[in-house]
Amino acid sequence: MSDLHLRRIFPISPEQLFAWITLPEHLLKWWGPEGLHIPDHALDFRHTGPWHSVMENQQGERFHVSGEVTHVDAPRSIGFTWAWHGEDGQRGDESHVTFTIAATTEGSMLMIDHRDLGTEEIASRHEEGWTSTLRKLEAVLADLS
Template sequence: MADLKLEREFPVSAETLFDWISDGAKLLQWWGPEGVHVTEHDLDFSRLGPWHSVMENDEGQRYKVSGQVTHVDPPNSVGFTWAWHDNQDQRGAESHVTFSVAVTESGSRLVLDHRELADADIAGNHEQGWTSSLRKLEASCK
């Protein structure tokens, strides 16, 4: 198993940052790596229960991921399970993501913890995807 941890600083309040990581309309503005768009979704990390999204790139390749929101603690953290779907729409190995928000002198900090990934290669792929997504969040959340 492998884990991934990324941190980013934002010049906004913890409450504002929490809205960006939990509210479905705001999530859609940064969800998924650069170069993909969300074509289908039930993104709402402000409540417990199921979620899913389908991302598509410019070549028409589709990537579906789904899970369960496991905890919501505004404005501190939200957690959810994560599993990619294969071409037959079967869920693969499940991992767990937690977004944690902390107040800083200049605004707030987001800590993204993605745990229980199958191996280091998969963790590396997720690091690339999350880093790209976080660039979109940084551009949106001002």
């Protein structure tokens, strides 16, 4: 199994960053790679339980992902399972994501650990997706300054 670890520092407090990674109204401003929007979702990472999102590109292709929020430890971390749905609607292999927040002298560090990704190729595609998604979060938070 392959794992992915990403780190980014944001110039806001851990409490503010936690709000940006858990509240639906904030999540929808940055969730998903660049060029995609979210026409359907149940994104609320404040509580344990099911979640899902459909990401749609400009050509109308849809990418459905879902899972369970497994833990919430405000304002330090959230964990959730992750599985893509196939064209037939069936969930594929499940992986595990943890968002961890730590205070830094510059603000807060967000650590994304995405585990159990199967192959290096799958991990590489997820790294591209998360990196693009984090660019969106960086842009949104930069606009707040």
